[in-house]
Amino acid sequence: MKFLSTRGQTPPHSFTEAVATGLAPDGGLFVPETLPRLTPADLAALAPLPYPALTHALLSRFATDIPEGTLRALVEKSYTRFDHPDIAPIVRLDGTVSVLELFHGPTLAFKDFALQLLGNLYEYQCERHGGTLNVLGATSGDTGSAAIHGLLGKPRVNIFIAYPDGRTSALQERQMACTGAPNVHALAVEGTFDDAQRALKELFADQPFRVRHRLSAVNSINIARILAQCAYYLHAWLRLPEAERGATEFVVPTGNFGNVLAGWLLQKMGVPIRGFRVATNQNDILHRLFTTGDYRVGEVRPSLAPSMDIQVSSNFERYLYYTLGGDTARVREIMETFARTGRYRFEHFDPDTLRSSRCDDAEIPVLIRETYRRHGYIADPHTACAFKDLSKDGPSLILATAHPAKFPETIRDAIGLTPTHPSLEALKQRPLVRQRVPATAAAIRARIEAAA
Numbered sequence: 001m002k003f004l005s006t007r008g009q010t011p012p013h014s015f016t017e018a019v020a021t022g023l024a025p026d027g028g029l030f031v032p033e034t035l036p037r038l039t040p041a042d043l044a045a046l047a048p049l050p051y052p053a054l055t056h057a058l059l060s061r062f063a064t065d066i067p068e069g070t071l072r073a074l075v076e077k078s079y080t081r082f083d084h085p086d087i088a089p090i091v092r093l094d095g096t097v098s099v100l101e102l103f104h105g106p107t108l109a110f111k112d113f114a115l116q117l118l119g120n121l122y123e124y125q126c127e128r129h130g131g132t133l134n135v136l137g138a139t140s141g142d143t144g145s146a147a148i149h150g151l152l153g154k155p156r157v158n159i160f161i162a163y164p165d166g167r168t169s170a171l172q173e174r175q176m177a178c179t180g181a182p183n184v185h186a187l188a189v190e191g192t193f194d195d196a197q198r199a200l201k202e203l204f205a206d207q208p209f210r211v212r213h214r215l216s217a218v219n220s221i222n223i224a225r226i227l228a229q230c231a232y233y234l235h236a237w238l239r240l241p242e243a244e245r246g247a248t249e250f251v252v253p254t255g256n257f258g259n260v261l262a263g264w265l266l267q268k269m270g271v272p273i274r275g276f277r278v279a280t281n282q283n284d285i286l287h288r289l290f291t292t293g294d295y296r297v298g299e300v301r302p303s304l305a306p307s308m309d310i311q312v313s314s315n316f317e318r319y320l321y322y323t324l325g326g327d328t329a330r331v332r333e334i335m336e337t338f339a340r341t342g343r344y345r346f347e348h349f350d351p352d353t354l355r356s357s358r359c360d361d362a363e364i365p366v367l368i369r370e371t372y373r374r375h376g377y378i379a380d381p382h383t384a385c386a387f388k389d390l391s392k393d394g395p396s397l398i399l400a401t402a403h404p405a406k407f408p409e410t411i412r413d414a415i416g417l418t419p420t421h422p423s424l425e426a427l428k429q430r431p432l433v434r435q436r437v438p439a440t441a442a443a444i445r446a447r448i449e450a451a452a
């Protein structure tokens with residue numbers, strides 16, 4: 001299987017090349033050249049498989065340049081640090097509403113599903129080619145900690161995560177800075193998230209430095225992340241009662257559009273999922289697009305669901321590519337217009353099987369409270385957004401993207417209880433090892449050189 005760019009001006013890449021490259025050189029995103037077809041017979045054969053075996057069966061159709069046994073071992077290893085035997089369990093709240101819990105991984109957020117695997121893929125590449133890799137990322141929270149825990153203790157990979165000092169939650173900082181692993185560098189940058197990102201961009205632009213230290217970026221556009229996430233949609237769909245499989249709407253708290261895209265691609269592979277709801281918070285560029293056809297960037301407004309505080313959803317480009325029938329010239333034109341003007345107006349925007357909802361900060365505590373009162377279930381602030389506008393025509397499966405204990409203040413304010421989790425309690429006992437750095441490329445460069 002080869003991987004092509006959504007903008008059509010990059011030669012085909014193998015799976016491992018596309019994973020190592022991240023962003024395609026023409027500025028587009030990698031997509032598989034074809035989507036495999038999962039027939040009803042395939043689905044019946046996949047149904048009894050436990051989570052890791054199911055993920056392997058799906059990925060083996062894409063990662064065709066990794067030997068079968070190696071891929072199986074990489075996938076198996078990626079799901080050993082989850083604290084629930086089902087990996088992605090379904091909790092039924094009543095006759096029509098169920099929750100797919102995606103927060104049983106090491107950092108208690110759904111990003112672990114992709115980043116545990118990506119960490120192992122990076123390590124595999126280092127073993128194959130020799131040398132050390134330096135993985136860099138800027139984060140305002142969840143992605144940084146999930147990336148760190150994906151690479152924790154891997155001898156050939158150093159990870160540097162820059163975050164704005166004093167602006168992540170205390171628990172998020174502890175997840176990044178209390179690992180005790182020598183290959184993890186939590187950099188508390190004296191500035192904002194944008195300052196941290198700018199410093200990293202400058203480092204990546206320095207080609208000789210980038211090559212000498214084999215820099216690689218953590219971001220949400222890696223194709224391996226999307227494909228890894230397809231697996232929990234399949235796992236969940238196969239575990240729904242047969243009568244509900246074709247009737248259930250999957251509801252996805254959305255920021256960068258990676259999560260919902262994975263489900264939608266699985267549907268395109270032949271799994272008869274009824275449809276998806278893109279649940280946004282007050283940063284609602286996607287909701288505005290779905291309801292008006294106007295794709296228009298706005299200011300990011302910090303919310304109670306911070307991992308969805310995104311205005312431009314990078315993975316949306318992959319969805320465009322498919323809905324435009326693979327017309328890469330159109331994708332290029334739309335993305336270039338949008339980059340230049342901050343806006344694109346679609347004459348006829350076809351949402352396919354997606355719809356959307358928007359939940360502002362005043363509604364989040366209300367939804368947490370109502371869900372707790374009605375079902376005795378505590379939803380984290382991101383998941384709470386999905387409880388708005390539930391379908392009236394059939395059952396809903398809500399993807400729970402984070403454990404409520406990651407957001408103790410918001411939950412306490414909503415229901416007067418403070419959720420806890422043993423792994424977060426344990427973190428509070430450990431020493432914080434962080435490096436304060438000025439928000440400059442030179443300061444971060446010095447840290448990378450010192451670790452080499």
Ligand SMILES: *Cc1c(COP(=O)(O)O)cnc(C)c1O
Nearest residue numbers: 254255256257258259307401402
């Ligand atoms: C990253 C994140 C999201 C948004 O997911 P996307 O794939 O970016 O749409 C939602 N909830 C939580 C808790 C997250 O960490």
